[in-house]
Amino acid sequence: MNCRQFQLRMSEFLDGDLIGKPLTECREHLRKCAVCQRIFESCRDTIARFRRDAAGACPLPAALHDKVMHTIQSRRNSSRPASRP
Amino acid sequence: MMTEAVMATQAHKLEVSADPDAELVAAAQQGDLYAFDMLVRRHESRIYRLAERITGNAQDAEDVLQEAFLNAYRKLYQFHGQSHFYTWLVRITVNQGLMRLRRQKRRSMVSITGDTEPGTNAPLELRDARSNPEQQFAADEMAAVLNRGIASLTAPYRMVFQLRDIEELSNQETADILHLSVPAVKSRLLRARLKLRELLAPYFDRAPAAPLPAHAGEISDGDHSEEKPAP
Numbered sequence: 226m227n228c229r230q231f232q233l234r235m236s237e238f239l240d241g242d243l244i245g246k247p248l249t250e251c252r253e254h255l256r257k258c259a260v261c262q263r264i265f266e267s268c269r270d271t272i273a274r275f276r277r278d279a280a281g282a283c284p285l286p287a288a289l290h291d292k293v294m295h296t297i298q299s300r301r302n303s304s305r306p307a308s309r310p
Numbered sequence: 311m312m313t314e315a316v317m318a319t320q321a322h323k324l325e326v327s328a329d330p331d332a333e334l335v336a337a338a339q340q341g342d343l344y345a346f347d348m349l350v351r352r353h354e355s356r357i358y359r360l361a362e363r364i365t366g367n368a369q370d371a372e373d374v375l376q377e378a379f380l381n382a383y384r385k386l387y388q389f390h391g392q393s394h395f396y397t398w399l400v401r402i403t404v405n406q407g408l409m410r411l412r413r414q415k416r417r418s419m420v421s422i423t424g425d426t427e428p429g430t431n432a433p434l435e436l437r438d439a440r441s442n443p444e445q446q447f448a449a450d451e452m453a454a455v456l457n458r459g460i461a462s463l464t465a466p467y468r469m470v471f472q473l474r475d476i477e478e479l480s481n482q483e484t485a486d487i488l489h490l491s492v493p494a495v496k497s498r499l500l501r502a503r504l505k506l507r508e509l510l511a512p513y514f515d516r517a518p519a520a521p522l523p524a525h526a527g528e529i530s531d532g533d534h535s536e537e538k539p540a541p
Binding site: 233 | 343346347350351354355356358359372375376379380383452453456460471475476477478496499500503504506507510511
């Protein structure tokens with residue numbers, strides 16, 4: 226496996242979607258190639274940063290929550306009920 | 311012998327049955343508004359951030375948030391638990407956000423490719439009262455870097471990255487929501503990941519090594535496998 230072939234497979238490798246020969250080849254390439262190793266690791270870190278950022282999303286201001294619920298309550302009678310008809 | 315497809319289906323069912331929102335959804339479907347209020351509280355921050363990433367500005371994100379939860383409430387009787395409630399909510403939010411972008415495009419003929427001017431998509435400032443000022447500054451700075459990075463992607467790549475890597479939907483769920491094929495999702499995801507990696511690596515590397523070759527953000531044509539890996 227060369228670098229181009231590895232990078233084409235990198236997403237699936239990151240996601241754990243590879244099995245068998247492609248998985249072995251990706252692991253082997255990473256072991257040998259410093260450049261692809263760095264690309265792979267920083268790609269993985271980038272995704273992890275976005276996930277941490279999303280997981281740490283601060284609570285919305287109470288006023289916005291109240292506005293959402295007020296909208297729902299005020300239209301509750303004029304719209305289709307939530308329960309099954 | 312069980313095929314991989316059957317195993318995947320069974321695993322999917324198990325995952326869906328473990329939806330942490332199931333009880334609240336069932337109560338809300340019986341007309342319990344308090345249960346729906348709890349669902350809103352549970353998901354509103356992430357839904358707001360998703361709406362903001364789609365629309366590119368705080369005001370539209372607030373509107374999309376409201377419309378998404380209102381629609382979810384109206385359509386709750388159509389939700390039968392084939393996916394997690396949150397995934398269903400993401401689908402509604404994406405549809406609302408994209409509809410809003412299309413309406414704006416029709417009105418102003420502004421591009422929806424995601425090429426925004428700096429400062430036009432300033433996010434709502436959500437501060438965490440639990441952290442101290444230094445921690446908050448670092449978190450704000452990192453959030454700003456991430457926002458700039460993802461905002462620099464064009465819409466097709468931004469949406470796929472948002473749904474796959476941030477909302478953690480599957481390839482199939484992402485494909486369904488965006489009306490794409492699974493191979494198209496995979497292809498866009500790979501490009502988006504490489505592009506973001508290229509844009510953000512300078513901010514993340516604590517001890518930057520030698521710069522990557524110019525082609526590193528794209529699919530490489532070369533082969534550097536003779537180079538020794540970092541220890």
